[in-house]
Amino acid sequence: MLNKVVDSVEDAVRDVKDGAVVLIGGFGISGVPTELVCALLDQGARELTIVNNNAGNGKYGLSQLIEAGRVRRMVCSFARNSNPKIPNADAFAEWYRAGKIELECVPQGTMAERMRAAGSGLGPFFTPTSYGTVLAKGKETRVIDGVGYVLENPLHGDLALVKARSADPWGNLMYRNAERNFGPVMCMAAKMAVAQVDEIVPLGELVPENVMTPGIFVKRVVKVGASQP
DSSP: OOOOBOSOHHHHTTTOOTTOEEEEOOBTTBTOOHHHHHHHHHHTOOSEEEEOSBSOOSSSTHHHHHHTTOEEEEEESBOSOSOTTSOSSHHHHHHHHTTOSEEEEOOHHHHHHHHHHHHTTOOOEEESTTTTSGGGTTSOEEEETTEEEEEEOOOOEEEEEEEEEEEOTTOOEEOOGGGGTTHHHHHHHEEEEEEEEEEEOOTTOSOGGGOSBOGGGOOEEEEOOOOOO
16 A cells, blocks of 8 residues: 655655755744754755745754755745844854855745746746835836736745644645645645654545645655644
């Protein structure tokens, strides 16, 4: 029987190549697959392009990847520290100011839609978001019915790392509240999606109407322990 469950986070990211585009779920600290990101650090892939809402969430995970010099380019919506008392993106700020890492800042909704377009097999699309701003520099723009639009391209990934609450052996996923965030569209947009989950349940136990990411979009599942209720 089909079984997408792997034994460890190390096994889940074992074949990531240098130069990969990695989509990492999470919004702030909610839904961040920290264990998978740390496993990617140990795995050794370099020259990565990371797509994430933030440019770091404290000292662990993505910040460690950046500090280790493994990230060549960052695509995100929020590339700054949100709390000066507890900095969450210091590593990125240091490397960016030193010219050691590239940044593409993308409005949050546009980033989500670019991944949805990639996962749906669609091409470029027009959006009014960022029209007339520096974020539209170098992109095609049009005025349609008096409204300015910017042409945006689909955002594909080689790998997606997401966090979910429950999975079955076929890779069907359920998320816990806001931990869902970018998870579903990232799984759609990536060639290979890996989910770390709190629990793995028997096939048939998940109510089909409650499945938020169908298993067809998920390649590997690994259990790492339960979140706080």
